[in-house]
Amino acid sequence: MTHIKIELDVFSGQPNPAFEIRKDEFESILNQIRKQRELNNARLFDGLGFRGIILSGPDLEAVIQKHVIRVQSSSGVRYFESNADIIPKAFDLFKKHDEQGEYQDLIGKLTEEYL
Amino acid sequence: MLKITVDVFSGRPNPTWIMDDKRGDDLLKKISRKKQIISRSDKGYNGLGFRGIKLELLGDEASSNKLPSTFKIADGLAKDQKASIDLAREIVDQMTRYERANMDVFRLTPIDKRIQKVILGSIEQYERDLKRIQKYIRIKIRWPIGPIRVTVKDSECKSCKYEESRFNPDFWNADPYVRANNNCYNYGRNWKTNTFAQPGRHSGATASSMSCSAVKTAAMNDGLVERCDCLPKSEYPRRLMALVIAPGIDYHWYRKQTGGFWGHKPGGTAARNYDNSGVLITDPQTCDRGAGTYLNYTDFCGFFYAGKSVIIS
Numbered sequence: 001m002t003h004i005k006i007e008l009d010v011f012s013g014q015p016n017p018a019f020e021i022r023k024d025e026f027e028s029i030l031n032q033i034r035k036q037r038e039l040n041n042a043r044l045f046d047g048l049g050f051r052g053i054i055l056s057g058p059d060l061e062a063v064i065q066k067h068v069i070r071v072q073s074s075s076g077v078r079y080f081e082s083n084a085d086i087i088p089k090a091f092d093l094f095k096k097h098d099e100q101g102e103y104q105d106l107i108g109k110l111t112e113e114y115l
Numbered sequence: 116m117l118k119i120t121v122d123v124f125s126g127r128p129n130p131t132w133i134m135d136d137k138r139g140d141d142l143l144k145k146i147s148r149k150k151q152i153i154s155r156s157d158k159g160y161n162g163l164g165f166r167g168i169k170l171e172l173l174g175d176e177a178s179s180n181k182l183p184s185t186f187k188i189a190d191g192l193a194k195d196q197k198a199s200i201d202l203a204r205e206i207v208d209q210m211t212r213y214e215r216a217n218m219d220v221f222r223l224t225p226i227d228k229r230i231q232k233v234i235l236g237s238i239e240q241y242e243r244d245l246k247r248i249q250k251y252i253r254i255k256i257r258w259p260i261g262p263i264r265v266t267v268k269d270s271e272c273k274s275c276k277y278e279e280s281r282f283n284p285d286f287w288n289a290d291p292y293v294r295a296n297n298n299c300y301n302y303g304r305n306w307k308t309n310t311f312a313q314p315g316r317h318s319g320a321t322a323s324s325m326s327c328s329a330v331k332t333a334a335m336n337d338g339l340v341e342r343c344d345c346l347p348k349s350e351y352p353r354r355l356m357a358l359v360i361a362p363g364i365d366y367h368w369y370r371k372q373t374g375g376f377w378g379h380k381p382g383g384t385a386a387r388n389y390d391n392s393g394v395l396i397t398d399p400q401t402c403d404r405g406a407g408t409y410l411n412y413t414d415f416c417g418f419f420y421a422g423k424s425v426i427i428s
Contacts, residue, residue: 040236049410
């Protein structure tokens, strides 16, 4: 069975929080990403701290940061401009799947800082 | 005939084509009149993004231009950087003319307008980052490559010794599976378990909270000792590690390398020797560990030795 998941790329020592999501939820955000302006190249933040929300599915991984989104698949890497709708949507999707509320505080602080 | 390779990608093959026409000859003549735009070394920029263009002479007539048979331009080493970068752009501007040649590598990396746009964009980024890239190259060249591992006296302790290892990020970064499945603790201990190792997991109890005392206890149950609690020669190789905490949230480890700096690996990202500000880490106590953000690893918990009997999982 192919796993599709959403992951907060945030920790260094502990594993990142992640949940399985539905295909339609995955496609919904991807479709929005694909409508964004494509960039020639971009640099994503990859240091200590919050590095974005990762959506990964069969043959595709999208890393959503505040200003840039990177989409990597077997046909290569593409960069898109992020916008004020996509990242809150991704945060909401993560919150929806965090049924126990385990990461409620973390999400709260990250959205406060990030959005 | 001149083979051109744009050194820019990390996953897919680099764009490559052959200039087998008069344009290739003219290009070589132009370069031979301005040798300050080429570099012959392989010590140029080797980070992510654009890393220069390699030119290889495929025939012996071309060497009458008195150029080396292989050289690079726009890799951060040439004396005239601006002219080198301008020439790189000129070469890329012409690349789609050679699209019709049937090279195997075109299947994965065609030399079409889309790739051309990506390359030109990355050259632009490279030009913007040039000062930082040249500083990176100077540091890389200055630090001696030296032996793989060196025993040093710990200057902070009366009589302890430990081993510093050569910085080798490719070991952790080249394979995406290794990169994703080994974290800061794996890197600090220098043990690739592919389990995203956790302090205390092997010894039976992981940290009960994200605090200096809890993570320190868990790591010491794995066998780490505090700095200046000397480890004997029988524990060779003995790593010097440093622990920091984002209180209540997460932990992070660093390892001392040869050359006077520290390496680390934030989670499943690439191993590196610079901090969040892009500065080489000479002291984990004072480097940028997320300053100004919520996820700031503010608490410095201490230094530790990890000898050969430390088992992590």
